[in-house]
Amino acid sequence: MSEDRPATGPRQRIERLGAAALDGLAATGQLAGMLGATWRGVVRGRRPPGEVANQMFVVGNKSLLFVAVTLGFIGMVMVYQSCLQLERITGDLSRIGPEFLKLLVQDFGPTITALMLATRVGAGIAAEIGSMVVTEQVDALRMSGVTPIDYLIAPRFIACVVMGAVLTVFGVAIAYLAGGLTAWSSFDLNPRLFFDPSRVGFLDLCLGLTKTLCYGMAIPVISGACGLRARGGSEGVGAATTAAVIGSSLAVIALDLVISGVGLLLVGHGR
Amino acid sequence: MSAGAAPPRTIRFDDVWKSFGDKAVLCGMSLEIRPGEVMCIIGTSGVGKSVAIKLLIGLLRADRGEIRWGDLRLDSMSEPEMIPVRKRIGMVFQNATLFDSLSLAENVALPLRVHKGMRMREALAEARTRLDQVGMAEFAGRRPAELSDGMRKRAAIARTLTLDPEVVLFDEPTTGLDPVSARRIDRLIAKLSDDVGVTSIVVSHDLTTIFTIADRIAFLYQGRVHVCGTPAELRSSVDPVVQQFITGQSSGEMETPGF
Amino acid sequence: MTGARRAALRSPIETLGATAMQVAREAGGITLLAGRVLRCLVPPSMDGRELTRNMYRMGNRSVPIVALTAFFVGGIMVIQAGMYVRQFNATGLVGWGAGYAIFREIGPVLIALMFSGRVGSNNTAELGTMTVTEGTMTVTEQLDGLRALAIDPIRYLIVPRVVAMMVMLFILTVVGDLVSIAGGMLFSRLLIGIDPSTFYYSLVDNLDWIDFVHGLVKSAVFGLSIALTSCYFGVSVRGGAVGVGRAVNAAVVAAAVSIMLLDFFLTFLLP
Numbered sequence: 176m177s178e179d180r181p182a183t184g185p186r187q188r189i190e191r192l193g194a195a196a197l198d199g200l201a202a203t204g205q206l207a208g209m210l211g212a213t214w215r216g217v218v219r220g221r222r223p224p225g226e227v228a229n230q231m232f233v234v235g236n237k238s239l240l241f242v243a244v245t246l247g248f249i250g251m252v253m254v255y256q257s258c259l260q261l262e263r264i265t266g267d268l269s270r271i272g273p274e275f276l277k278l279l280v281q282d283f284g285p286t287i288t289a290l291m292l293a294t295r296v297g298a299g300i301a302a303e304i305g306s307m308v309v310t311e312q313v314d315a316l317r318m319s320g321v322t323p324i325d326y327l328i329a330p331r332f333i334a335c336v337v338m339g340a341v342l343t344v345f346g347v348a349i350a351y352l353a354g355g356l357t358a359w360s361s362f363d364l365n366p367r368l369f370f371d372p373s374r375v376g377f378l379d380l381c382l383g384l385t386k387t388l389c390y391g392m393a394i395p396v397i398s399g400a401c402g403l404r405a406r407g408g409s410e411g412v413g414a415a416t417t418a419a420v421i422g423s424s425l426a427v428i429a430l431d432l433v434i435s436g437v438g439l440l441l442v443g444h445g446r
Numbered sequence: 447m448s449a450g451a452a453p454p455r456t457i458r459f460d461d462v463w464k465s466f467g468d469k470a471v472l473c474g475m476s477l478e479i480r481p482g483e484v485m486c487i488i489g490t491s492g493v494g495k496s497v498a499i500k501l502l503i504g505l506l507r508a509d510r511g512e513i514r515w516g517d518l519r520l521d522s523m524s525e526p527e528m529i530p531v532r533k534r535i536g537m538v539f540q541n542a543t544l545f546d547s548l549s550l551a552e553n554v555a556l557p558l559r560v561h562k563g564m565r566m567r568e569a570l571a572e573a574r575t576r577l578d579q580v581g582m583a584e585f586a587g588r589r590p591a592e593l594s595d596g597m598r599k600r601a602a603i604a605r606t607l608t609l610d611p612e613v614v615l616f617d618e619p620t621t622g623l624d625p626v627s628a629r630r631i632d633r634l635i636a637k638l639s640d641d642v643g644v645t646s647i648v649v650s651h652d653l654t655t656i657f658t659i660a661d662r663i664a665f666l667y668q669g670r671v672h673v674c675g676t677p678a679e680l681r682s683s684v685d686p687v688v689q690q691f692i693t694g695q696s697s698g699e700m701e702t703p704g705f
Numbered sequence: 706m707t708g709a710r711r712a713a714l715r716s717p718i719e720t721l722g723a724t725a726m727q728v729a730r731e732a733g734g735i736t737l738l739a740g741r742v743l744r745c746l747v748p749p750s751m752d753g754r755e756l757t758r759n760m761y762r763m764g765n766r767s768v769p770i771v772a773l774t775a776f777f778v779g780g781i782m783v784i785q786a787g788m789y790v791r792q793f794n795a796t797g798l799v800g801w802g803a804g805y806a807i808f809r810e811i812g813p814v815l816i817a818l819m820f821s822g823r824v825g826s827n828n829t830a831e832l833g834t835m836t837v838t839e840g841t842m843t844v845t846e847q848l849d850g851l852r853a854l855a856i857d858p859i860r861y862l863i864v865p866r867v868v869a870m871m872v873m874l875f876i877l878t879v880v881g882d883l884v885s886i887a888g889g890m891l892f893s894r895l896l897i898g899i900d901p902s903t904f905y906y907s908l909v910d911n912l913d914w915i916d917f918v919h920g921l922v923k924s925a926v927f928g929l930s931i932a933l934t935s936c937y938f939g940v941s942v943r944g945g946a947v948g949v950g951r952a953v954n955a956a957v958v959a960a961a962v963s964i965m966l967l968d969f970f971l972t973f974l975l976p
Contacts, residue, residue: 195769240724244962248969255972256810282785290818294957298826302950309946409949413830416953420822421770432777435784439896442788505849532855543850547758557854560861566754605854 210396212324213332220325230334235341238295242346245291246284250350251357253283258362268362272369275354281379281438282386284347286431289390292339293423297398300331301419304402305412313403328399332392339391343383382438386431393426454481455516457502457613457645462511462521463669464497471497473669474511481612484639484646486656489666490691495649496540498666499615502647503535504528515613533561536606537615544590544602550577551586554605561609576604580634596627603634614638616648620655632658653692657681665691731959735937741859742867742933751864759869763824767877774819775812775881779888782806787897796899800907803889805916808882813920814968816881817927820874821960825935828866829956832939833949835862848940863940867932874928878921915976923971930963 216222254275258268304327307313313323351370358364398419405415457479464472471494479485487495500506501513504523513521520531544553554576555569564572577583580600590598599619606614616635620628636659638644650656656663657677664674665688673680673688680688745751782803790796835847851858886908893899938956942948 240721241958241962245965248965252810252969252972256806260805278785282781291961294818294822294961295954298950298954298957302947302954306947306950409834409946410830412946412950413827413834413953416950417823417826417830420826420957421819424819424822425770425774428774428777428781432780432784435781436896439784439787500849503853505852529855532853537853539846539850539853541846543846545847545850557856560854560856609854 206396206400209324209328209400210392213328213396213399216322216325216329217332220329221321222326222330226330227333230330231338233299234292234296234331234334235338237299238292238338238342239345241295242288242291242342243349246287246346246350247353249283249287250279250353253350254354254357255361258358258364262362268358268364269368270374271358271364272355273371273374275369276351276372277374277376277379279347279350280375280383282382282431282435284350285343285383285386285390286427287350288343288346289339289387289394289427290424292335292342292390293394293398293427294420296335297394297419297423298416300395300398301402301405301416302412304328304399305405305415308403308405309408309411323403324399328395328403331395331399335395336388336391339394340384340387343387378438378441382434386434389430389434390427393430394423397422397426454643454645455612456480456514457647458512458514459498460512460514462498462501462513463509464494464501464506465509470669472501472508475666475670477664477671477674479645479647480662481645482639482643483661484635484648484659486648486650486660486663487666488649488651488653488656488663488691490651494669495666496617499537499617499647499649502615503532503537533609534611535613535615536609536611538599538602538606538617538619540618540621544598544605546590549587549589550582550593550601553590553601554608557605557608573604573608576608577601579607580604581630594627596623596630599623599627599631600634603631607638611644613645613647616646616650618650618652619648620650620652625654628652628655629658631655635659653694731937731955734941735933738859738863738937739933742864745860745864746868750860751868752861755861755865756869759866760873763869763873764876766827767820767823767873768880770823771816771819771877771881772884774815775884776888778811778815779803779807779885779890780892782811782885783889783892784896787893790897790899796897796903797907799893799897799899800889800904801911803893803904804886804908804912807885807889808912808916808920810920810968810972812882812885813878813923813927814964816878817874817924817931817964818961820870820877820928821931821935821957821964824870824873825931825960826953826957828870828932828935829939829953830949832862832936833942833952836940836942858940863936866936867929870932870935871925871928874931875921875925878924882917882920919975922975923968926967926971927964930967931960934959934963 254271257271257275261268261271304313304323307327313327316323316326355364355366355369358369359366401415401419401422405411459475459477462472462475463470475494475498477485477487477498487498489495497506501508502515502520504520504525508521511521512519515531515535518531520528523531544550545556548556551570551573554573555564555566558564558569558572559566562569574583574586577586580603582597582600582604585593585597585601590601593601603614603619619631619635623631632655635646635648639646639659639661648655648659660677662674662676663680665672665680667673667687673683673685675683681692683689783799786799786802790799832848848858848862851861890901890904893904894901935956938952938959942952944951
């Protein structure tokens, strides 16, 4: 091996940062292309009969308990912390319930559910597709004239968007219920005051829906892309799964920032 | 070197059975390995050869039967009891199993640091000497991933020898290697037995290796030792199964699992 | 995939029972592992070089992802607060509100989730690849290799990783919290026009050291949980590349659930 250039030093670090940024942009471009290809696959592609239903079952069924548990606990914790602080400042807890629901619908419900799905479903997709790649099953598919995107990713895409929405609604409901229970048991807050949807507006519903749909599209595309790029046996599958979890999670958070930001600007201009 | 060397001990497999699920891999294997000899265990793939030596050092547990080393009952020892045994019986795995994150020298130094309490610098120096004995001294600073299979095997042998074991188990040492590297490994194993008096058990289906280095050969077939004897005895055996294996015919009396 | 269908035909009670048994089994295995790890920590005896090597690697890998996530999260918190600021003109509360949420909840939980996705899954994949004994291109058996050298894999391999993960997550949470606050300051200036000094004083005047420590204690506990689950699933891998993928999936999910659960209990138990 030739002698290594010194890997430290400011110039090398900047070079690496620049390279990483370019990689990131390239990756985003590739993903956008993949998203387009997936859309075409959804609309026009061939896929195994019943695969969509199968995938919806896989996504929904396996994640139900998981989402219930995590969203439930999160709901309890959030309400508890908020009540604690609010009591210190104003002592008036009457608006906690409606505001909490607004926050759930517009941000935390979709985002936390999506983060959970990124680990549960995203890892699963990358692991499955990754194993198929390293055992050369995907090559076999290609040779029989089928595009992996149409065959493997499109059904999971549909499943994730649909079931993701279902699970988000479910998650919001669970978190809200759990929160109400906590407020009632720890702070004696009247459930009737808590369970009040009056603060949820049209914009909130739109934001929540947009986020849910975007997350539902991002997770399978990113995880599928990571799976398809797996190389090299067990190590490759492990690396693909890791990349899928991180990539999907980061995408969810970035999308949250962007969509919430847009929402804020709209609110500012609307009023 | 081992101070006050213990009297040489015979290894005995006595009616050993091992199954994985409903797949019986060893069905009453009985074999005796004499101290100082090179015993080659041969047989077709998937027949339990590797399983047999893993049973010896407790990486797998036998379902039935006894495994003895001198007076010690190895099959019923607990994991902590196996630790001193593993320092006396070393194993070289089929895939060398060097640790990817360490250089060759660091790999060989590891048992020295852990068991002989050497400091890093001492251990590395000793490691380089050991690597030199297998002809790998110039690669001491490299990582396993950068080297060929044959080189990794030699380094793995050096690592196993750091604890000066009485017995060394080799799991398919030459499988998958080019002929030159394979013959190098053969010479190493023979040297160990001739110069140091190590008992070697070599699992292989490489006939060249076997007939070059073996003192005795055990032919494992259908979970049992079908035939055991010197290379000459096996070559002149009239048993059709043995003949088929030795001449490498693909059809004949022998049942091969799978195909 | 028909296996999944067949599973659906089992009654929900059966599925719930089966899941419960599996969770119990895993929890038991993890507890046993915890016991063995603890025995090697008291008195502390592990391979120092492995410890430093792991800490360096894990830190190196996760700093960018944690920093990015923390920065975005700071922005999201501020955007959420922004809607109320406009309504109530409560510019003095944004620093405090964001700081409270970040230090006590969002910081530790989200950074732990990201850490689990990046380092935890990587660790599981690595240990899994070392444990795999059949079925794929690279069979390494490194774990058996250690045992054959009469070296305890727990002491040499596992304990350094557990300690490294706990320490790194702790450090990363501190760093992440600060980056979040910085992000919050930046976004509140850009999007809502709040002066960084207002933000800063609002935070410092209303929050206490105990709020910061509350989050750090959580992150230490999360670190232990992530480390134990990721190591457990890594060494229990069965079955080649597919097994490794599944193990990573299971590890990340288990870590997420345990983070939420522990967060819940710690929120109530800690001051």
